[in-house]
Amino acid sequence: MTKKIYQLVLFCFSLCLPNLLIAENVETIIAKHIEAHGGLEKWNKVETMKITGQFTAFSIEKDFMAWKTRSGEYYADLQLGQHRVIEAFDGKKGWTIDPWQEISYARRINTGEENVFAQKAEFTTPFFNYKEKGHQVEFIGKEKLEGLDVFVLNLTRSNGKTEKWYLDANTYLETKYESKWVDFASEMPSETFFDDFRSVDGLLIPFFVERTFWQRDRVMQIENIEINPTFDNTWLIMPKREEIKKLAFLEGKWDVKMETWSRRGTWREIGQTDSNIDFTATNILQEKIKFELTFPIDVTISYTFNETTGKYRISLLDDYTSSFEVFEGDFSGQDFVFDNSVEKKETYIQFTISNKTDKGFILTKKISHDQGKTWQKSDKFTYTRSE
Template sequence: MIKRMMLVFFVLLVLVSGNVYAEKADEIVNKCIKAMGGVEKIKAIKTMQIMGKSFQGAMELPVFVQIKRPDKIRVEATVQEQVVIQAFDGTNAWQIIPFLGSNEPNIISEEDAKFLKMQADIDGPLIDYKKKGNSIELVGEEDMEGTPVIKLKVTLKNGETENLYFDAENYMLLKRSIKIMKQENEIQVDGYYSDYKEVDGVMLPYTSESKAGGRTISLFTIEDVKMNKEIDDAVFAMPPKSKPKEEPSEKK
């Protein structure tokens, strides 16, 4: 009898603590959204145009980013006077890399497009996460290079996961981690965010660093941001490939 009562008590304790953690996670989510500017101001952003520079090794590349609801993004980087384009139109991710010998657009693989699609979501992973079919778990507090951070684990509707790290003091996003498959190897891709500034009531990180497998692959700094300018959907659409030239028929 005592054993049964202890078992019931243990089950109840687990259920209660689970509910408390779920409530705590939602509390943290709300604080993080508020720190970024709040739901109303974030949802008021329909388009974003970002001008900046990307530093990759010794190269300094001018970058122009355009984002539009829902889930559209186009990134242009000028490399040796040639423009590299990566874009997502809400359905297909594509790219043009002219210095590889072709100006033709090509579809980006699902794995390689993950980080691009993630950046296309203006709302980010927290707003309306339940409506999106996602779940969020409060993992706890950690130390990130001397800064106390709160770690949230996001499980997407498709079963994939990502980890978010927020400053425990001001609730600003400091790090976002996902895992992708590259040549049959799983690689962790981390985005680090800093130098936050307010633009139209919303906090944006003016410096972001991308790392893969622990190594820095790019550093991006924002120079200017424009909100809610008209952007045609055609900007994000993959252009048609050039038709092969027909060889002249031989005269008989």
């Protein structure tokens, strides 16, 4: 009986042994890979990294610079052919200014681009502290790559994306990896090659990186790497488009005096209220204001910029009448003027924001019954910044 139990245990162990050896191979290979790069102790002292050099795209070679942090933050300023491109990533979300998309202002990146920026944010390879990052690694086997013996590892990132890495079986340094990349914000397979490893403060880093995807070829030739420079977290804040920056004077908490145009041809005060104007998104400025004429009214006003028309677009939602109106306009000198003529209604309404100072501004409302040929004064709102 004892002999049968022993044989059963031995049989089960023989079944598990290959998996145990594979697990051991993975950890051994990764440990030697990290040691080849200078060792975990040295890399754990790296908090930030600044990289400068030459970047070639569309056969045009230009200067580039990139900053990375241990926590996965990334900021880069590079030239992609004829266009300057800015990239920023906080470890989870990011934005870019990429004129190749025919978008001149900063936009949020999609999930495919998030995966790419996560790859770009790595100091070297993703195997450093990979378990802490939520990645998984599988040993595929030993192969030949262009006559070179390589270990093949399959990496599954915490986001579910997979990569295949080829490590030199003699040096344990990376030679190539295959991953998903993006071109014009669309995912596609890519191959990345590494060469020219140099020591920087005892850390071995590839100074030549070439990436191919579809018909594209990108070459990064590093010239200098600075360890632990200052990283400015404000770089990661998505900038507002230039047109929206012009409306920043509206932001704040306001005391508002309300007046109406009387039959005597003078302004008559009809009440006081308050207003809060804030950015609800990078390029959306929103005002919430309450007032009471005959009945209480809550109004929400949103300010954006319409790229198609080249004009500002303002939407006004009135909770009392459940009406939604759209206005368009632009700056006229120092004044900001917008109306609802875009809606082709019988009665036009025009608003003018004028008398801008650090302490306030005036919003004047006019009405036209002849499609904007003549305008009649209606109401005036004087905004004073709350202390």
